[in-house]
Amino acid sequence: MTEGPKMVTVTINKSQYRAEEGETMLSVAMRNGIDIPHLCYEESLDPYGACRLCMVDHVTCGKRTMMTACTMRAKEGLEIMTDTPEIVKYRSTLFELYLSQAPKSDVIKKMAARYGVTKTRFLKKIVHDDPLGGKCILCGLCVRVCDEIMGGSAIGFINRGPSTVVNTPFFDENPACLGCGTCAKVCPTHAIEIEDQGDTRVMKSWSGTRIKLQECPDCGQYFVPKAMLEEIQSIPDPGIIDELKTLCPACRAKEIAKSVFKSTFQGSVYHG
Ligand code: SF4
Ligand code: FES
Incomplete structure (x- = not known):
């Protein structure tokens, strides 16, 4: 029998809560409805304490020390004050x-x-000519997700000090960008602009990088970058027939529903 995670008791604002040992104090607080402002915390990435907004007081032996809740790990007896x-x-x-x-x-x-x-x-x-429209706080989430999750490394920090910005190298269109849009999804300030123009996705914030989209053979809608679809198609997925892989999500859902209906009465259309 596998053992579950070790549970510990922590104290937040003088109330006690159960937590998994090692989980972040920010997630313990969020789960219990305790509001700690945060901008650079993203579940899919290791926390790295960039925005400093989740700073709380860590209480030990009556002394208080400021620490970021997103990097502080729960352990037995740990106490914090959030406000x-x-x-x-x-x-x-x-x-x-x-x-x-x-x-x-x-x-x-x-x-x-x-x-x-x-x-x-x-x-x-000064925000004129800023490709991120004066909304970027330089938290680095977009850079990290592109590099660590998507393996694209299409964007990075450019310049230093007050001139630091995030963009593609030399502000050129970057073919390393897949056009997946994960950067925009994780951006806490909604700074990243992406626009689909017919068969092309334009990464407006990333030097206007243009990416070809795949057309759904059923409804004609352009719905996913071709390069991404090719990657998805290369993943072995014996549960779904190949034709379904090129359909947009709506048409794929329709086809799967039809297949399930047919298979109930006429036998399976799935391979394997
Ligand atoms: S564009 Fe968004 S995610 Fe990227 S560094 Fe700026 S604020 Fe963070
Ligand atoms: S969420 Fe940004 S430092 Fe903790």
Whole structure:
């Protein structure tokens, strides 16, 4: 019999909660409805504490130390406070910084407003010609997901200091971009723009990189980058007949439903 995860008791804001040993304190808090603001936490990637917004007080022997909840692992007896006056002040200053870094981000404006922060004392980033429309906080999630999950490494950090931006090398179209759009899905500030124009996906934020899309043979809708489909088709999947692999999700669902109906009365249309 396999043993389940070891459970521990942790304390958040003086209340006790059960947690899996080693899970992040941010996820324990979220699961229990305790609000800790966060921007750079993405379940599919290792936490790396870039945005600093999830800072909480770690309480040990009556002393408090500020630490990021997304990188803090649950262990027996661990105690944190999520909203002390010092933490609130720290987050408020961070929000001012983010309002200057990403002055066009409605996500940041909304989060900051909850802390009473509507203005910034810091110099605002000049946003004309910014391919990310003044919404990027440089959290790096898009870069990491492209590199670590998709294996594309199509984008990266360019320049240094206040001039740092995320984009394709030399701001050129990059054939390494698959056009999967995972970067846009994980971007916490919705900074990344992608537009499908007929048979082409245009990665507007990534130097206008253009990617050919596959047409669904049933409904004629362009729905997935050709290169991605080829990768998907190369994955052995004996449960689905090959013709279904080229269909868009809606037509595929219809075909599968028809197949299930037919197989009930006339025998299976699935291979194997
Ligand atoms: S574009 Fe979005 S995900 Fe990428 S670094 Fe900027 S804020 Fe983060
Ligand atoms: S979510 Fe923890 S530092 Fe960003």
